[in-house]
């Protein structure tokens with residue numbers, strides 16, 4: 353029993369866009385980094401019990417140039433924000449972001465001058481995962497939502513983008529320094 357029996361003629365027709373989306377859905381490689389306690393749950397997602405490789409996403413890449421998914425797992429400190437922005441800019445299009453946990457999504461219990469109140473203040477987010485921390489099943493559910501989104505992608509989106517935004521310059525990083533200013537209630 354195999355694909356050959358389903359396709360006795362050995363021919364399948366489809367749209368290129370569908371084929372590309374299908375391959376992206378099944379080989380999204382996350383960037384290898386974690387920020388806080390949520391990262392432990394993200395690491396557990398790669399264990400045999402939860403098995404993120406079902407989605408072809410077990411290859412956590414240590415280089416942003418080889419990754420197309422950023423899982424922000426933990427609170428984003430003002431000191432870390434410019435680093436995350438730079439890593440995101442270094443990832444090539446198409447790329448996606450999951451904000452894992454309430455800290456990455458909205459600052460969580462840390463409503464203070466040291467923590468960015470949601471990573472979407474500095475980079476676009478595709479899927480938010482609630483919880484403190486979310487369980488691995490929560491992250492896998494977010495991956496399902498992301499895959500549904502990837503399946504509806506069309507080439508025109510990226511054609512209109514023309515090119516990836518230029519990598520962050522030292523001046524951009526400096527402008528992010530404003531995030532370090534104390535927040536007023």
Ligand code: SF4
Pocket residue numbers: 388389390425426427452453454455456460483484485486
């Ligand atoms: S959401 Fe909870 S578990 Fe995750 S980083 Fe924040 S405090 Fe830690």
